[in-house]
Amino acid sequence: MKRLDVENFVIAAARAQGLDLDAEQLQRVGAVFARNAELAELMLELDLPDSIEPAPVFEP
Amino acid sequence: MDALSVAACIRAGELSAVQVVETALSAIERRNAAIGCFIKVTADRARAEARAVDQLRKLGGELPPLAGVPFAVKDLFDVAGVPTLAGSALRKSAPPARSDAVLVQRMREAGAILVGTLSMDAYAYGFTTENTAFGTTRNPHDPSRIAGGSSGGSAAAVAAGLVPLALGSDTNGSIRVPASLCGVFGLKPTYGRLPRTGSYPFVDSLDHLGPFATTSADLAACYDVLQGPDASDRACAQRQAEPVSRTAADRPHRVARLTGYFDRYASDEARAASRRAAYALGAIDEIELPEVHRARAAAFIITAAEAGERHLQTLKECYAEFEPLSRDRLLAGALTPAMWYVKAQRLRAWFRGQMARIFARFDVLVAPATPVSATAIGMEWIELGGEKLPLRASMGLLTQPISFAGLPVVTVPIAGTGMPVGVQLIAAPWREDRCFAAAANLERMGIAQARITER
Numbered sequence: 290m291k292r293l294d295v296e297n298f299v300i301a302a303a304r305a306q307g308l309d310l311d312a313e314q315l316q317r318v319g320a321v322f323a324r325n326a327e328l329a330e331l332m333l334e335l336d337l338p339d340s341i342e343p344a345p346v347f348e349p
Numbered sequence: 350m351d352a353l354s355v356a357a358c359i360r361a362g363e364l365s366a367v368q369v370v371e372t373a374l375s376a377i378e379r380r381n382a383a384i385g386c387f388i389k390v391t392a393d394r395a396r397a398e399a400r401a402v403d404q405l406r407k408l409g410g411e412l413p414p415l416a417g418v419p420f421a422v423k424d425l426f427d428v429a430g431v432p433t434l435a436g437s438a439l440r441k442s443a444p445p446a447r448s449d450a451v452l453v454q455r456m457r458e459a460g461a462i463l464v465g466t467l468s469m470d471a472y473a474y475g476f477t478t479e480n481t482a483f484g485t486t487r488n489p490h491d492p493s494r495i496a497g498g499s500s501g502g503s504a505a506a507v508a509a510g511l512v513p514l515a516l517g518s519d520t521n522g523s524i525r526v527p528a529s530l531c532g533v534f535g536l537k538p539t540y541g542r543l544p545r546t547g548s549y550p551f552v553d554s555l556d557h558l559g560p561f562a563t564t565s566a567d568l569a570a571c572y573d574v575l576q577g578p579d580a581s582d583r584a585c586a587q588r589q590a591e592p593v594s595r596t597a598a599d600r601p602h603r604v605a606r607l608t609g610y611f612d613r614y615a616s617d618e619a620r621a622a623s624r625r626a627a628y629a630l631g632a633i634d635e636i637e638l639p640e641v642h643r644a645r646a647a648a649f650i651i652t653a654a655e656a657g658e659r660h661l662q663t664l665k666e667c668y669a670e671f672e673p674l675s676r677d678r679l680l681a682g683a684l685t686p687a688m689w690y691v692k693a694q695r696l697r698a699w700f701r702g703q704m705a706r707i708f709a710r711f712d713v714l715v716a717p718a719t720p721v722s723a724t725a726i727g728m729e730w731i732e733l734g735g736e737k738l739p740l741r742a743s744m745g746l747l748t749q750p751i752s753f754a755g756l757p758v759v760t761v762p763i764a765g766t767g768m769p770v771g772v773q774l775i776a777a778p779w780r781e782d783r784c785f786a787a788a789a790n791l792e793r794m795g796i797a798q799a800r801i802t803e804r
Contacts, residue, residue, distance in 0.1 A: 293686070302684040308665060314677070321681035324739075325653055328646035329689040332696050335643050343694030 295323045352418045352513040352567040356460070359402065359417035366402035366417030366462065370395045373419040373464050376511050384509055385486045386502040388424045389431055390465040395419070398462045414570060416460030420514040423500050424466040425473060425549035426450040426558075435549040436469040436499070438482035439663065439670050450547030451579050452516060452558055459574035464512060467502030471672030473518060473551040474656055474679065475499050476526050476744035477726075481672055485726055488531060489802040490768060494723035497527030497744065500561070504531035507561045508769075510801045514571050515561045518545075520552045521648055522718075522748025524559050525760040525773060529718035532762040532769025532800030534568045534788065535561045539778045540755030541586040544579030552655040553584070554694070555648065555752060563799040565788040568759065569594045572781065591782070599786045604630040607716040607775075609637030610645075613734040614746045619717035619770050622763040626772045627715040629796045630787055636707065636714075641750045644700045647693035648753040649742075654690045657682025674741065697753055704754045708777035713787045715772060717747050718760045722768035751775055759784035761797035769800050 299319045303310050310318060350358070358364040374392050381387045402417045422428065425435045427446035434440045448454075453463060468486045470478055478486040478501025486501040488494040489509040496505040500517025504527030507515050517524045519537040528535030536559040543558050550556055560575065562568040576590035606627035612620055627635075638644070661683040664671060671679070707714070720733050724740060731740040738746075751758055755778060760771045774791075776783035791797035 298686075299681075299684060303680075306661065306683060308680065308683075310680075314668075314680075317677045318680045318684075321677050322684060325650065325681055325685070325689075328649050329686075329692075331646040332643045332650065332692055333689070335640060335696065337692075337695055337699050341695045341699045343691055343698060 293326055295319065295326050350513065351564050352415060352562060353570055355418050355513060356415055359406070360412050362406070366399035367396070369417050370399040370419055370462055370464065373512060377464065380509060380511065383487065383492060384489055384505050385484045386468055386505040386509065386511070387421065388434065388466045388468055388483060388502070391428065391431065391463055395462050395464045398457070402460060402462070413458065413460035414574060415456065418461045418514060419464045419512045420456055420461045420516070421463065421465045421467050421503070421506055421512050422453060422516040423469050423503050423518055425469065425518060426453050426466070426516060427547040428453060428463065428466060431466065433549050436471040436473065436480055436483065437672065439667055446547070448547065451544045451581070452575050453547070455575050461514065467506055467515060469502055470499035471675055472656070472660065473499040473520060473523060474675040475741055476522065477741055478502065478527070479674065479726065481674065487726070488723045490532065490800060491723065493725060494768065495530065495726055497530035497719070497723065499523040501527045503561050504528050504533055504535065507531070507533045507563060508801060513563055513567060517559065517561060518548065518551070519557045519559060519752060520555045521652060521752055522745035524561065525718045525748045525758060525771070526744050528561060528760040528762070529771030530723040530769065533561050533563060534565055534762065534799060535559065535760040536568055536572055536781070537752060537758045538572065538781055539757045541584050542757070542779070542781070543575050544582040544585040546579050546581040550659070552652050554655065555651060557752065563801055565759070565761070565785060565792050565797070566594070569785050588779070591779070593782045593785045600790050601630065601712040601783050601787050603711045604632040604713045604715060604787070605634040605636045605711045606632050607638060607714050608635045610641045611716045611747055614720050615717045616721045618722060618767065619720055622770050623715050623717045623772050625763060626761070626791055626796055629791055629794050630713065630715065632715065638707070638750065639703050640700070643696060644750040644753050645746065647696040648749040650685065650689050650693040653678065653682030654685035657685060701754050704756065705777070712776065712783050714775040716775065718771035718773045719744055720746055722770045748773065757781040757784050759788045761788050761791055762799050764795060764798040
């Protein structure tokens with residue numbers, strides 16, 4: 290799977306959300322987002338059966 | 350004095366509730382400045398409730414189980430007449446809550462007396478209770494160190510002997526982490542067991558509420574009065590109370606210690622604590638949880654996405670007033686792609702199935718509660734498992750995968766002479782009784798023991 294282009298994604302997503310971030314904020318938020326992206330990649334790597342569905346209200 | 354002893358003394362007429370409450374208020378007045386755990390002291394209310402308990406006893410009425418026992422709550426529980434701050438400066442102008450949160454009501458019905466609200470990380474996003482607006486909560490065992498978070502005020506108030514019981518919340522470890530670092534007992538029940546009605550939310554699909562105490566018997570007694578369905582919280586299971594106070598003597602038979610991930614991210618002291626507890630409980634095996642690092646990653650993503658979504662509008666309007674330690678994390682979370690969030694929730698459903706298989710073989714799993722004991726206030730990084738990791742996000746490495754599966758956990762403080770460190774006793778969903786049985790056994794053997802600082 291192609292890796293997410295974190296830098297451009299953060300700029301575009303922030304703009305789309307109506308967030309007016311200055312360069313420093315963008316850098317800080319981008320650094321956090323990059324860490325989140327690394328964690329996301331860990332879980333995206335795991336293939337799950339199609340039968341596994343998300344449960345918005347989790348029932349243990 | 351522990352909560353059940355206080356209640357017994359009041360019932361026997363050896364102490365009045367007014368005496369008990371005045372002692373607690375005086376200790377808070379004297380010692381809170383050094384610890385920084387109380388945000389608001391509800392002295393008038395406490396005195397009025399104490400007088401009512403004494404009056405009831407004088408008239409020969411039957412006293413409820415926690416009559417006259419002082420307690421306090423994390424500042425995300427609604428308390429009638431008090432603004433619910435949730436650790437945020439932005440909420441200083443919030444209107445006072447109109448009524449008590451459901452769990453505060455239940456404590457009151459059980460006779461317990463609220464003496465105040467307690468500090469926390471802003472919006473419960475953190476594991477250290479370093480709060481820029483309200484100050485840092487200090488560990489009662491060493492004021493240069495953190496109390497843990499986000500329910501740091503709750504754990505510190507109990508560890509300092511200011512109250513025998515406190516309530517907190519746990520999304521990814523916010524009861525278990527401070528319980529471990531402050532050396533007290535803490536319960537994170539099964540997801541959906543206790544209603545959250547009247548508490549300020551953080552991550553709806555992961556938020557739990559629960560108690561702190563100085564003994565496993567107190568923790569059980571408190572948990573028992575908190576139980577019961579509440580239709581106002583859609584995630585609260587409509588199950589009747591399943592009291593644990595009388596079953597806590599049973600010994601769990603099939604115990605395993607969690608290794609792999611849980612050993613890799615634990616210091617020598619935390620690993621030793623989990624080995625000591627597991628050995629004392631007669632652990633028959635050591636096991637690794639499948640894909641546990643991915644489970645933790647998914648919990649992290651769900652947290653970021655839900656918390657970011659909740660606060661996005663306010664962040665747009667008042668970024669500068671947000672807690673600097675978490676505002677960029679909230680903003681980054683608000684940008685989470687939908688596919689990450691959906692995959693995380695699917696992984697959660699899958700992981701739940703994996704845990705169910707494990708609990709067909711074992712009654713209780715044992716793991717460290719925190720990677721290390723309390724670290725210095727202001728510390729930014731920590732080295733764990735050969736990796737340099739951000740401390741504030743990593744204190745929950747060992748608790749996050751467990752709450753992700755919604756499992757009940759009692760965190761017990763392991764007896765020792767250094768800074769406290771706790772161990773998680775984990776059971777299958779709805780089997781809090783097994784966690785309590787293991788905790789009571791460890792306490793009886795002298796392996797688990799709360800550390801309360803001198804008054």
